Amino acid sequence: DAGVTQSPTHLIKTRGQQVTLRCSPKSGHDTVSWYQQALGQGPQFIFQYYEEEERQRGNFPDRFSGHQFPNYSSELNVNALLLGDSALYLCVSSLLDMDSSGNTIYFGEGSWLTVV
Amino acid sequence: RKEVEQDPGPFNVPEGATVAFNCTYSNSASQSFFWYRQDCRKEPKLLMSVYSSGNEDGRFTAQLNRASQYISLLIRDSKLSDSATYLCVVNVYNQGGKLIFGQGTELSVKP
Numbered sequence: 249d250a251g252v253t254q255s256p257t258h259l260i261k262t263r264g265q266q267v268t269l270r271c272s273p274k275s276g277h278d279t280v281s282w283y284q285q286a287l288g289q290g291p292q293f294i295f296q297y298y299e300e301e302e303r304q305r306g307n308f309p310d311r312f313s314g315h316q317f318p319n320y321s322s323e324l325n326v327n328a329l330l331l332g333d334s335a336l337y338l339c340v341s342s343l344l345d346m347d348s349s350g351n352t353i354y355f356g357e358g359s360w361l362t363v364v
Numbered sequence: 365r366k367e368v369e370q371d372p373g374p375f376n377v378p379e380g381a382t383v384a385f386n387c388t389y390s391n392s393a394s395q396s397f398f399w400y401r402q403d404c405r406k407e408p409k410l411l412m413s414v415y416s417s418g419n420e421d422g423r424f425t426a427q428l429n430r431a432s433q434y435i436s437l438l439i440r441d442s443k444l445s446d447s448a449t450y451l452c453v454v455n456v457y458n459q460g461g462k463l464i465f466g467q468g469t470e471l472s473v474k475p
Contacts, residue, residue, distance in 0.1 A: 290451055290465030291408070304462055338407055340463070355407040
């Protein structure tokens with residue numbers, strides 16, 4: 249059973265460009281959340297998708313957008329890239345009604361984005 | 365004020381030492397609490413959940429004090445392999461299961 253898969257694993261973009269990151273959740277999971285982790289910081293919540301809709305959003309500008317497909321996979325899009333967008337982007341797969349054990353939350357290995 | 369705050373690091377300790385990490389959270393609606401471990405350039409991995417009754421897993425002990433909104437992690441008999449960043453994480457149910465992370469505390473265990 250595959251866990252959470254993210255692609256690409258590493259990429260380099262130029263300021264002003266656009267990027268799309270992809271995530272396939274663990275089989276059976278219906279909820280995908282995206283986090284941004286800058287160097288030396290903890291992950292910061294970007295948004296969460298369930299049933300193809302954005303359920304919740306963190307404090308990120310509209311340049312950050314997303315999508316969830318009927319198969320529960322998800323994309324994170326960032327437009328007009330800034331140097332400060334350089335970070336590890338983590339996809340988290342879960343069930344909407346997750347228990348309190350933490351064992352139903354699965355992280356992908358992340359996508360490293362460098363903006364130059 | 366950050367929603368989840370951790371001790372600033374790094375912590376540099378010799379092998380065999382006992383080290384304690386502290387964490388405070390601001391949202392009283394917080395429902396679930398975790399410690400995650402993150403190795404350099406890797407994704408976070410669940411170390412243990414934290415319960416009000418306290419819980420232990422081998423050399424690791426976690427405590428939760430809801431009244432003080434405080435979480436701790438104690439590592440006994442530190443090993444070189446414990447070197448990593450430790451993240452305090454809170455889940456607030458009325459925020460739809462969003463995970464809120466502390467900034468992490470780096471631990472370096474030296475021979």
